[in-house]
Amino acid sequence: MSDVYPMVETLRWSGDWNGELVLLDQTRLPLEHVDHTCADLESVWEAIRSLRVRGAPAIGIAAAYGVCVGVQGIEDADEDGFFLRLDTVVKRLGASRPTAVNLFWALQRMQSCAEQMRGSGSTIQIRQALLEEAHAIHADDRQMCRAIGTHGAELLSDGMGVLTHCNAGGLATSEYGTALAVFFTAQEQGKQLKVYVDETRPLLQGARLTAWELTQRGIDTTLICDSMAAQVMREERVQAVVTGADRIAANGDTANKIGTYGLALLAAAHQIPFYVAAPTNTFDLTLSSGDDIPIEERDAREITHGFGKQTAPSRVAVYNPAFDVTPASLIHGLITERGLIAPVNREAIANLIPGGADAR
Ligand code: MRU
Secondary structure (H helix, E strand, O other): OOOOOOOOOOEEEEOOOEEOOOOOEOOOOOOOOOOOEEHHHHHHHHHOOOOOOOOHHHHHHHHHHHHHHOOOOOOOOHHHHHHHHHHHHHHHHHHHOOOHHHHHHHHHHHHHHOOOOOOOOOOHHHHHHHHHHHHHHHHHHHHHHHHHHHHHHOOOOOEEEEEEEOOOOOHHHOOOOHHHHHHHHHHHOEEEEEEEEEEOOOOOOOHHHHHHHHHOOOOOOOHHHOOHHHHHHHOOOEEEEEEOOOOEEEEOOOEEOOOHHHHHHHHOOOOEEEEEEEOOOHOOOOOHHHHOOOOOOOOHHHHHHHHHHOOOOOOOOOOOOEEEEEOOOOOOOEOOOOEEEEEOOOOHHHHHOOOOOOOO
């Protein structure tokens, strides 16, 4: 598809199977556009952990390329040595962030790709196959985001006000986003939307990333503090809420950036439909409900010293969960690349994704 608007290049592989992962460093946006190169396992781990690359699908893609980076430099190893190293790499990357299931989905896909070649190829051939698999994960994401955009745009009409939280845009995926893909596609269909963006405390993914992506594409964008959403709804400025997701349990309970649950409660109180846009690899059908989703807790300094300035007394206790879980009952529909799941319940999810994300 040719776009008249600039596309985000969230991450790319540079070189052959001995290459490097290059990320657009999201901690520097929106003021600085700086590439960050990851040439070893620890730098990929650090980039994911510190949110240089973030957003569930982008974390998965970065981890897939991270495996390719991590198995470099062991040319002398025999096959057993190679698989031992692969195991170490997968475990290390899997310990970077706990909530987004796309990370574990991608690592598992990479590991099965290598396992299928065990005993039948050289370690160099396995590494070549791993790079092809990482490229395939990257390419699949591009397609899934386009399809999510198409399905989601049907729910929006010209002139609508919509609200989103955090960043589920190109920066959180390969290039086009999930929640923002819905807005981008609606715009390409000629629908004019007015998008309200929660700034998304404490790390401001809404202000720094979503507002940047939307304004880049000429979409009518209004930034608000998270605490203003209720008033915006009361004033009838928005007719729908669309967010992304980090992990969706088998019953539809959805983990997403902290503040999403509150937004869903507010939307219900104002009879505003609340949609979640996510590819099927964000579903974790091994978890019966959202109670089982691991919630990442991050450093207190993100709250007490946001962006370098101390804004709280030194010894205050801090609780900093990075995600929350929105119950399925508050979600009007799950917008996936395979279509809309609505109403959201265990049966509807099992019907659309019968054997899990990889069953086509
Ligand atoms: O901590 P982050 O910035 O990785 O959190 C990201 C989100 O919560 C996104 O909404 C989610 O990953 C969906 S991205 C398409």
